[in-house]
Amino acid sequence: MRELTVDAARAALMAPGAPYELSEVVVAGRAVRCYLNAPPNMRAVFESMGQYADRDAIVYESERLTFAEQSAAVARLAATLRAGFGVSKGDRVVLAMRNLPEFVIAFWACQVLGAVAVPLNAWWTGGELSWALGDADPALAVLDGERWRRLREAGYSAESLPVVVTRAVEAELAGAVPWFEIVPDYRYEGDLPECEIAPDDPATILYTSGTTGRPKGAVGTARNHCSLLMAAGFQSEVARLTGTRPPRSGTQPALLNPFPFFHIGGLSSMYSAGAGGLKQVLLYRWDTATALEICALERVTNLAVVPTMLRRMLEVPGSEKYDLSAVAAIGIGGAPGSADLAGPVAGRFGSRISVNHGYGLTETTSSACQHNGRSFLERPDSVGPPTPGTTVRIVGEDGADRPPGVAGEIWVHGPQVVAGYWNNPSETAAAFSEGWFRTGDIGALDEAGYLTVLDRAKDVIIRGGENVYSTEVEAVLQEHPAVEEAAVVGLPDRDLGEIVAAVVVPVAGAALTADEVREHARECLAAFKVPAVVIVRDTPLPRNATGKSLKRRLREELADPNP
Structure with missing residues (x-):
C-alpha cells in the first residue's frame, strides 16, 4: 500500500463515507461536530469487547484475566450493585485505589448500569478523600485497603455510605463489604442488567485541582469518552496509512499503562485498550527496571507514559539490554517537556515509531490536539493539530481571535469538552462559554493549524x-x-x-x-x-x-x- 502524508491520511479518514466522518449534532443546544460512527455509549463499547473473549485483558503481577473472565466479573458486579446496593442510572460510585484489576471491573460495571464512575486520586490524604466523598455524594464507594485505612484514620466510617473494600485483610475491613464476597471468582452466567443510556448522559466525574483551593469535578459524558475512543482509533489509522505503524502480526498487541486511572490519561488509555482488544499490563507503582522487564516479557507494543517515565526508560543504565523491539507506538502525555525526547525516541525505536503526543486537559477528555504518525518527530516543539471535530481558538485579552503565530489564551470546542463542573455553577460559568472551554493556557497556532503551548495563565x-x-x-x-x-x-x-x-x-x-x-x-x-x-x-x-x-x-x- 502506498504511504500517505499525514495531511492526506487525515483527510482520507474523515472523508464522506469514511470511518471517521464527522456530522453536526446538537449538544446542550449548540452544534458540535461529532463522529458519525461513534458508539452511542460506553455500555456499547463494553459489549463490543465480547469479540476478544479468549484474549488476555489484564495482566497484574501474577494475575492474568481474559476478556471473558473480565466480562463475567463485570456482569456479576453490575447485578450486585443494582440488586444489593440499589445503584441505578445517574448514581455516583466512587473508585479509590491503585491501578488494580478491580478498578477496571468496577469502572465497566458503572458504565453498564449508567452509573457515574468517580475515580479519586489514590495519593490524596484521608482528609482529601473524605472531602471528595462528601462533594460527590455517592451511592457506593469501592476502595482498596490502603485508601480505606486512610479514610478511617481521618474519622470516616462505613456507616456513612456502603463501602466495598478489596486487597485488605479481614481485620482491616471495619464494617466494609469485602470484594471477594461480591466477586468470588470470574465465572458468571447471568445477563447484564438492562439500562438505556443516552450519548449525553454523565459517565464520569474526574476531579481536577482547583484554583480556589478545592478540586473541581469535571462531568464527562458518554459522548465525551466515546469521542476520545474515536480519536484514539483515528490516530492509530493515521499511523497505519503513513507507514509508522507496522502491520498487525499474529501476536496480541499489549499496552503498558502506568498512568494512574484517576487521571483522564490513565482512564482513557485503560478503556481504549479494552475497546481495541489489547492486553493491558498494570503496575502497582512505577519502577523503571520493572517496567523494562515487563515490556520485554509481555512483548509490549504500546506505551502510555509521562515524559519523566519515558526519559527514565531510555536513560537508566543497562536499559539497552531489554528487548523493546515489539514497541510500535508511544503515547506521551500528562506533562510538559517532551520536545527533547524526539531524538532519543527515534534513536532507540527508529524513525517509524508512532508517537502520540498531544495537548489536553481533564475538561477536554484528554487530547484536544494530537500528533499523528511521524509528525511528533518532525515537529516536536508543537503538540499537533486539533483532533477531528475539535476547534481551537487563540483569544486575546480583548476577546478577539489572534492570527497565526500570535499568542493568546487557548480555547477549545468539540465533542470531547465536558458538560461542566459537578455541583459548581460559578466555576462552570467562569470556564465554559457557549460550548467553549477556556483552558487558561497560553499558546499559538501556526499556518498549518499546529498548536504550540507557550505558558500557563493558571497558577x-x-x-x-x-x-x-x-x-x-x-x-x-x-x-x-x-x-x-x-x-x-x-x-x-x-x-x-x-x-x-x-x-x-x-x-x-x-x-x-x-x-x-x-x-x-x-x-x-x-x-x-x-x-x-x-x-x-x-x-x-x-x-x-x-x-x-x-x-x-x-x-x-x-x-x-x-x-
Whole structure:
C-alpha cells in the first residue's frame, strides 16, 4: 500500500463515507461536530469487547484475566450493585485505589448500569478523600485497603455510605463489604442488567485541582469518552496509512499503562485498550527496571507514559539490554517537556515509531490536539493539530481571535469538552462559554493549524504528570500560625518537569524553619503537593499594585539566588 502524508491520511479518514466522518449534532443546544460512527455509549463499547473473549485483558503481577473472565466479573458486579446496593442510572460510585484489576471491573460495571464512575486520586490524604466523598455524594464507594485505612484514620466510617473494600485483610475491613464476597471468582452466567443510556448522559466525574483551593469535578459524558475512543482509533489509522505503524502480526498487541486511572490519561488509555482488544499490563507503582522487564516479557507494543517515565526508560543504565523491539507506538502525555525526547525516541525505536503526543486537559477528555504518525518527530516543539471535530481558538485579552503565530489564551470546542463542573455553577460559568472551554493556557497556532503551548495563565505546577495548584498549597501553608504570607511556584526539573517551591514570610518575631513548613504541609496535602524547596525570608513578598504576588520575580530569584 502506498504511504500517505499525514495531511492526506487525515483527510482520507474523515472523508464522506469514511470511518471517521464527522456530522453536526446538537449538544446542550449548540452544534458540535461529532463522529458519525461513534458508539452511542460506553455500555456499547463494553459489549463490543465480547469479540476478544479468549484474549488476555489484564495482566497484574501474577494475575492474568481474559476478556471473558473480565466480562463475567463485570456482569456479576453490575447485578450486585443494582440488586444489593440499589445503584441505578445517574448514581455516583466512587473508585479509590491503585491501578488494580478491580478498578477496571468496577469502572465497566458503572458504565453498564449508567452509573457515574468517580475515580479519586489514590495519593490524596484521608482528609482529601473524605472531602471528595462528601462533594460527590455517592451511592457506593469501592476502595482498596490502603485508601480505606486512610479514610478511617481521618474519622470516616462505613456507616456513612456502603463501602466495598478489596486487597485488605479481614481485620482491616471495619464494617466494609469485602470484594471477594461480591466477586468470588470470574465465572458468571447471568445477563447484564438492562439500562438505556443516552450519548449525553454523565459517565464520569474526574476531579481536577482547583484554583480556589478545592478540586473541581469535571462531568464527562458518554459522548465525551466515546469521542476520545474515536480519536484514539483515528490516530492509530493515521499511523497505519503513513507507514509508522507496522502491520498487525499474529501476536496480541499489549499496552503498558502506568498512568494512574484517576487521571483522564490513565482512564482513557485503560478503556481504549479494552475497546481495541489489547492486553493491558498494570503496575502497582512505577519502577523503571520493572517496567523494562515487563515490556520485554509481555512483548509490549504500546506505551502510555509521562515524559519523566519515558526519559527514565531510555536513560537508566543497562536499559539497552531489554528487548523493546515489539514497541510500535508511544503515547506521551500528562506533562510538559517532551520536545527533547524526539531524538532519543527515534534513536532507540527508529524513525517509524508512532508517537502520540498531544495537548489536553481533564475538561477536554484528554487530547484536544494530537500528533499523528511521524509528525511528533518532525515537529516536536508543537503538540499537533486539533483532533477531528475539535476547534481551537487563540483569544486575546480583548476577546478577539489572534492570527497565526500570535499568542493568546487557548480555547477549545468539540465533542470531547465536558458538560461542566459537578455541583459548581460559578466555576462552570467562569470556564465554559457557549460550548467553549477556556483552558487558561497560553499558546499559538501556526499556518498549518499546529498548536504550540507557550505558558500557563493558571497558577498550576505540573510535577511528574500531577497538577498542583499553587493557591491550594498556599492556603494550607498560611494556616500555620507562624506564617504571615506564602507564595508557591514551580521550578524546572529535568526529571519531573517541575518541582513545587514555596517562599514563606514568618509572623513578626516568630521562629520558623523550612522543615516545620514541610511537616505542616504533609499533614494536610498529598505527598506530591508538598514543597520540595522551602525558602523562609524576612522581607515581604514582592507584589504588584493590586497586591498580587509577583511569582515570575520569585521564580527568577529562586533560579538565581545570587544574581
